Amino acid sequence: MELVINRVAFQIGNLSVKWYGVNMAFAILLATWMAINEGKKRQIIADDFIDLLLWMVPLGYVGARIYYVIFEWPYYSQNPGQIIAIWNGGIAIYGGLIAGLLVLVVFCYKRMLPTFLMLDIIAPGVMAAQVLGRWGNFVNQEAHGAATSLSFLQSLHLPDFIIQQMKIGGTYYQPTFLYESALNLLGLIIILSLRHRQHLFKQGEVAMTYVMWYAVVRFFVEGVRTDSLMLFGTIRVSQALSVVLFFGALALWIYRRKVVKPKWYLDGSGLKYPYSRD
Template structure:
């Protein structure tokens, strides 16, 4: 088993999970800043937004997790702030980050949809990298299976926990996000392919579909009315994304990306 702590300096421990999250964030910032001139957005605006939004997104991700696990945290309120006990939920971070984006865009006089369109590829690759934090922590996995011979040995060994091999749902979601990232990077500059906002709505549809299926394989999901919370939200995002693409395609005056 791989130690989830990458480096220990006295009382300070740096976890692989944090390294994955920060690495994904840095790559996302780089890619977004590189694309920003296309939408006449200042590179400094990207940095200012990240410095503001990232800590708020972490808080949102933790709150989302706590709210849908309130049966436990209501009885153990002292653990609410201990993020390494339990975890965070990516949808909570995305919701919080989006709220910050709309407020930030208003004050900086940036079209939110332009900001989202250039940021989406970075979000997708950050999610792909960030999921490997679950690998190091041996979490976000699926049901027990008899073997995982189709996987490299280092992944297979890490997926052995509680006496069983586990379905590597972290890997499925990482690869799904990576494939979505590759598609967007390869296609977004094709003339008259994406209309303004459609890269964002492609992300909602793509990620929502993948997350709905993969979430159904997990054994640690937050539940609501018999379905996993993330499945409910994923379905709503897919429906919303499809509806918005349909509406944009009917608008003949809307500019292309």
């Protein structure tokens, strides 16, 4: 039996609740809890993060779907009825991150909250959600790498349940979900261990560290995957965007340090707690 883990976690009547959805729900809750907990220390109240979540999650999924559809337009232009069929798969995390960023910028403007500080507070939670989220791909046996051998997987000293789940249609595949999840976990540990050090991060730099770390991870992992979205048939979209994001974040970091001279991350928002926006 090749499919070791049943994709359906449990049934509620005729409704099948899949492990992917359960996994994503836990990831979102974890990210929210982390943001609320850190936000209290930086003078941002919990209600702001909950309100932001209610906008960011659904619109993030819309952005993830639009991004995917754009780069698979030859198919969707011929099958327009499938554009909204997100239940058949087809979302891209970069699209979700871009949409989430736009939502956050508008939200912070409306609530008169410091945008870069909010990004700093939220970024580690997003990273943690990505660490968990990739295990949904594992259960679904998707987002994997090229075909490989049993001996190669065993040489990585992986648990047997991972090796067996990577056997799809009689062929073993590279567990790229695990590569990305593990590397993001390492980045998360580093960020969490450094962000509270005095006079290390200016506001915005925790988020930019996340962006640069993930861009590097995704660039190399994407090179191993077999399901990449392509541009002009030769360029992997996620690799190209990773390069842009890495150097864009680095340039922004240097510019803000030299020109803007923002406050230290640990200085917080400077808002009175609780505060009014009237």
